[in-house]
Amino acid sequence: MTYKMLVSDLDETLLNDDGSINPDNIKTIKQAISQGFKFVPNTGRSFKSVQALLETLGLKDQAQQYVISYNGGAIVENKGNRVIATRAMTFDLAQKIFSAGIKINSAIDVHIYTVDQLFIYNISETDQAYMAERHVPYQLVDTTDLSFLKSEAPIMKVIFEHPDQAVRDVIMTEVSDTVGAENVVATYSSNRYVEFNPKGVDKGSASLQLGELLGIQQSEIMAVGDNANDKSMIDAAGLGVAVQNAIEPIKSVAQLITKKSNNEGAIAEILQQFVLDDHE
Structure with a gap:
């Protein structure tokens, strides 16, 4: 072949x-x-x-x-x-995912990707080091209201960072139950992230x-x-x-x-x- x-x-x-x-x-x-x-x-x-x-x-x-x-x-x-x-995510879906995930733990680290920007809410020390090692640019945000994204480029995905797999499991379940498992693709990556894309992506x-x-x-x-x-x-x-x-x-x-x-x-x-x- x-x-x-x-x-x-x-x-x-x-x-x-x-x-x-x-x-x-x-x-x-x-x-x-x-x-x-x-x-x-x-x-x-x-x-x-x-x-x-x-x-x-x-x-x-x-x-x-x-x-x-x-x-x-x-x-x-x-x-x-x-x-x-x-293949973008709607604003409403992104906000629901974000809100459901931080409900589990208000100190959780969240990434919101648009097509040309990464926004991080409540970045952890471990995530900060991981981003620096890989030279990933990002912008910090301090609000749980994502309305500012309506004026940004299309939203691609929302992910949560936590070192404990058990916490990531809870986030995956809570988000899937809240927004409907039929509306998202949920995956794990890098032994630190649980990621959410729109269904079909x-x-x-x-x-x-x-x-x-x-x-x-x-x-x-x-x-x-x-x-x-x-x-x-x-x-x-x-x-x-x-x-x-x-x-x-x-x-x-x-x-x-x-x-x-x-x-x-x-x-x-x-x-x-x-x-x-x-x-x-």
Whole structure:
């Protein structure tokens, strides 16, 4: 099988635990791109927050190269950061999600993503350090009334940060019960976040949508990840891959598990095996 595109999660997949990139990953991604291959970061983050990463990989401001952001909420061409598709959240849904989550714990940390901005309410020390490591820009807010967002760009998603999985579980249940599980996609990521997108928005459907726009078939797409919000793209791709450090539920649905972890150059392993000209 000839693969033409790899959609890849970032944190704990492409990136090392400290947010840096293994040199083998950088080298092999650049080699693959030079052969006309598409390497597409598929992340919960904003496309604006990955510009330094794109520059390192030789993808910044490049035509015909792309980023999928906000767990599938936006597809962006890197040339001029041109947004070519969005699937936004209504203001009313965002406010209901936000209010339901902070009801669990008034000290909870909340991220609200618009298509071009990240707002954080009540940022925690651990989250502040995590954002700094990954050079993610954000704006602090101190109000529980999100009406100011009505004058902002479309809302993409709302997520909550807490180190305790039990607390994240309660937030997921409370929000789903409040807004209706049929109206949201709820996922976990990075062992710290519980994320909410509008129903129908996920990394997998966005990967297939980008493939259709580029004339790339489902069977020609690879996807790689490590955590729960990566399941949809691993399920959707022609070849779904879990990195060695992935959580067990992701390993159980993947067709392939890398021998290397994110810290050891797992992406390089995939590209060397399936994409580069000298692969066997």
